Every structure is written in structure tokens, then in C-alpha cells.
Amino acid sequence: MSSESAPPSASAPASRSGPGRVLVAVYAVFALAATARAAVQILTRFDEAPLAYLLSALAGLVYLVAAVGIARTGRTSHRVAMVSCAVELAGVLVVGSLSVFDPAAFPDDTVWSRYGSGYLFIPLVLPVLGLLWLRRVGRLDRAAQRTA
């Protein structure tokens, strides 16, 4: 494996290049998975577990916002992406804990149930990776501005 990969060009540190591209791809897939799942559940059997289905829809929306936020350049987009990553992390921890300690509240699964175990725990890892990546990009950004 090569040593530390070259930092993005100092003039335009784009959060979507390099590893960011992988993050955006993963976020896009999760946005699609959560939204599509929620759409089918809400349309076909909303009465069974309204809370779980609405949560799935919310999760899908948050993933979508994060994907777009990381893909776009600019400080505002990154701030929006950071907030959605934080919301995801809080969501997976709160919903995960609730689904473990009070399973009756969630008769049907969401992406965040049992800390995302149905999705290989990716929902738990993803927001952490997102936050780390955004912090790194933010640092490069500020360093570029100081030298400019």
C-alpha cells in the first residue's frame, strides 16, 4: 500500500474527491434503501408500525441530505452534512437502544433498529466516518486559506 495519499489540491479542497467519493456512494445507497423501504411500508401497511415506518422515512431523508452535503463544496454544505451526520449518530444510538430495551415500541425493523445490525452495522459506522472526513476536509480548507 502506498504511503499517505496526496492531499487534494490546496486551491480547491473538494470533499467529494478521493475517499469522499466512496462516502457519497455509500450514503446514496443508504438514502435509496431507507427511503424506498419506508415508501413501500407506508403505502402498503402503515397501520402496523407507524413510528418505525416514519423513522425509516426520516432516516432516508437524513442520509440524502448528508450525501448531497458531502458531495457539494462550500462551508455551508459541509455544515449541513455535519449536522445530518450528527443526527444520524444520535438516531442510531437512541433508536438502537430503544429497540433493544423496549422491543414492543418497534414491532417492525428500521435501518437504525438494534444499532443497524440488519445492515451490517454500517448505519453505526457511517456517521462517524462522515464526521471524521468532514473534519479533515475542513482542516485542509482552513490550511489552504491561511497559505493563500
Add this chain to the structure above:
Amino acid sequence: MVDGLTTTIEIASLALAVWCLVSTVRDQPMVVPHLVAIAVLELLLIGQAVVSTVLMVGGERPAETITFVGYLATVVLIPPACAVWGFMERSRWGPAVIAFACLILPVMMVRLEQIWDPSVL
């Protein structure tokens, strides 16, 4: 859904994932052989989609038809999407995206199989 075809797709997809991970580790961008492999995978998926559609028209319906068709359409769109991604990102992270997509594909094939025939769970 034809079982043999499903298994072939799963194995091909995993093989491509391993290859792309090797490319990522070796710091190589997406190259033409990657594209050829993606095209082969796509042809296999289109074959599966056509066969499933013919079977569905013939009256063999999965339990949740909407979900099944949704998954099938998504699965067919994955290889072209990751090829586009490979073109946009001319670095080692292009193959990394393809590898991720190729790891998702087998999972989605298993889900498709479960929806098609819940008894094989």
C-alpha cells in the same frame, strides 16, 4: 429468478469486488478491463431481469411484487452507476466505489431470492 444465474451473478460480483479492492490497495484507477467486467456483470443482471419478467408475465408472482420489481430495477442500475463513478474519480477511490457496489449486489440478490420464494429462507 433462475437459481444458477443468481449464483453466477453473486460469484462474479464478489470476484469483481476482490479485484477492485486489489486495485484500490495498489493505488490504481479504473481501467478498461474493469469496465469489461462491469459490462459482463450487467449482461448477467439484465438476463436475470428479463427471465424474471417473462416468468412474472407467465403468472409466477413473488409475494411482494412491488418490492421485487423495485429491487430488480435497482440491481440492474448498479453496474452502470459505478462505471460512471469510476470515470469521475480517476484515482484508487474509483475501484473502491465499484468494490462497495459489488459487495452490495450479492446481498441484494439474496434479498431478491427471499422475496421471490420465501420458502428458501
